[in-house]
Amino acid sequence: xxxxxxxxxxxxxxxxxxxxxxxxxxxxxxxxxxxxxxxxxxxxxxxxxxxxxxxxxxxxxxxxxxxxxxxxxxxxxxxxxxxxxxxxxxxxxxxxxxxxxxxxxxxxxxxxxxxxxxxxxxxxxxxxxxxxxxxxxxxxxxxxxxxxxxxxxxxxxxxxxxxxxxxxxxxxxxxxxxxxxxxxxxxxxxxxxxxxxxxxxxxxxxxxxxxxxxxxxxxxxxxxxxxxxxxxxxxxxxxxxxxxxxxxxxxxxxxxxxxxxxxxxxxxxxxxxxxxxxxxxxxxxxxxxxxxxxxxxxxxxxxxxxxxxxxxxxxxxxxxx
Numbered sequence: 099x100x101x102x103x104x105x106x107x108x109x110x111x112x113x114x115x116x117x118x119x120x121x122x123x124x125x126x127x128x129x130x131x132x133x134x135x136x137x138x139x140x141x142x143x144x145x146x147x148x149x150x151x152x153x154x155x156x157x158x159x160x161x162x163x164x165x166x167x168x169x170x171x172x173x174x175x176x177x178x179x180x181x182x183x184x185x186x187x188x189x190x191x192x193x194x195x196x197x198x199x200x201x202x203x204x205x206x207x208x209x210x211x212x213x214x215x216x217x218x219x220x221x222x223x224x225x226x227x228x229x230x231x232x233x234x235x236x237x238x239x240x241x242x243x244x245x246x247x248x249x250x251x252x253x254x255x256x257x258x259x260x261x262x263x264x265x266x267x268x269x270x271x272x273x274x275x276x277x278x279x280x281x282x283x284x285x286x287x288x289x290x291x292x293x294x295x296x297x298x299x300x301x302x303x304x305x306x307x308x309x310x311x312x313x314x315x316x317x318x319x320x321x322x323x324x325x326x327x328x329x330x331x332x333x334x335x336x337x338x339x340x341x342x343x344x345x346x347x348x349x350x351x352x353x354x355x356x357x358x359x360x361x362x363x364x365x366x367x368x369x370x371x372x373x374x375x376x377x378x379x380x381x382x383x384x385x386x387x388x389x390x391x392x393x394x395x396x397x398x399x400x401x402x403x404x405x406x407x408x409x410x411x412x413x414x415x416x417x418x419x
Contacts, residue, residue, distance in 0.1 A: 109274060111217075112241055115204045118217030118337055123240035123283045125154050130248055135256050136160065147208065147333065148258060151286060160236070160286045163244065163252070163279055164209040164333070180279075181207040184266045195345045199269065205341050208333035209280050213241060215314050215332035216282075222312060231312070234305035236330040237285040243278040287325035294321075294375045296382025299366060301327045303383060306358045313338035315354070319361035321369060 108126070111119035131153040147164040183190070183202035190197040194205070204210050216238040219231045244252075252258040271277055305327065309316060316323075318334040336343055346354060353360075366383065369375045 108243065112213050112274065113204050113210050114274065115200070117339060118214050118221055120213035120217040120220070120238065120282075121240045123242040126240075126242035128154050130154055130161075132248070132251055132255065133158070148252075148256075150252075150256075154283075158286045159239070160284045160330075162212075162282045162284065163258075164212070164282060180265045180270050180277075181209065182265050182269070183207070184269055193342050193345060195341070201341055203273070205336075209241075209282070211335045211337075212238075212282050212332045214337040215316075215335040218312060218314055218337050219309075231308065233327070234308060234329065235332070236287055236325065236328045239283040239285075241280060241282050243275040243280055245278070249279060284330065287328070287330060292374060294369055294379065296375070296379035298327050299375070299379065299383050303362060303385070305329070306362055307385075310355070310358060315343075316358050317361070319358050320365050321374075 108122060110122050112122075113119060133151045133153060136149045136151055147162045149160055149162045152159055152161045181203060183199045183206070187197070190202050190206075194201055216235070219235055220238065223232050267277070302324065306316070306319065309329075314332075315336045316329060316332060316334070317336060318331060319329075323329055323331040343351070343354060366375070366380065370377075370380055
């Protein structure tokens with residue numbers, strides 16, 4: 099396990115590992131005015147972190163305070179948890195060829211998943227190789243570590259319990275930032291709205307395919323992770339090269355490469371079944387590589403949804419003599 103020298107200043111980029119990196123937020127030392135917690139949570143905590151609207155130097159941002167949580171552990175509604183690579187060694191021996199603590203953290207921690215994905219996105223935007231990526235993902239301005247004062251405010255005003263009782267304190271204290279919670283700064287999205295149509299879904303599909311072409315698998319495509327046509331969460335993303343992906347058996351890799359399209363189809367199906375979009379919207383969704391005269395595989399799968407729905411309606415409306 100690599101050790102972080104606490105006498106050093108914070109790194110300008112993370113992760114300290116080969117591959118794409120996210121920059122340190124340029125105003126990381128500035129005072130933060132925490133305005134409100136965003137999103138609607140029930141008694142279960144969010145899996146990857148809490149998002150806050152905050153003001154820094156007269157500009158409002160969305161700040162995601164990153165965490166990792168066992169999805170089966172809902173005992174404390176607002177218990178913050180650090181990612182702990184020592185918690186499940188049997189699992190990591192299955193999914194990594196070399197399950198060192200560094201490899202586990204850098205390829206499975208939601209914080210580093212976001213850093214790697216946004217590092218790749220910002221790299222292409224900066225080099226003007228793919229400026230349209232700024233329209234696909236909510237712009238990200240970097241990472242920082244919460245100061246004790248900010249942690250105290252979140253505990254006091256939002257009842258966020260930042261406890262250290264259930265983590266490997268020695269490991270966490272040796273990492274970059276130590277026991278300070280980690281945060282990622284993004285543009286503050288406009289108010290959420292539940293409006294969808296075929297044009298928007300086409301734009302979202304093209305965005306997913308563009309991310310995939312740049313080696314980013316979001317792996318969590320769902321309506322809740324979109325604001326308009328922009329993805330706002332990459333906590334479960336895999337950005338190539340990825341050691342967990344590399345360790346998959348060859349027969350499994352093609353399906354993993356298509357996981358975003360599979361999730362997109364599931365999202366469209368849910369929107370259709372919940373009456374957020376119409377049959378006309380579904381018919382308008384086309385894979386950008388498809389010829390206009392031929393329905394592509396993606397469109398064909400979605401049109402099958404309409405056929406199945408029509409069959410269900412016909413069966414429900416039929417009567418026997």
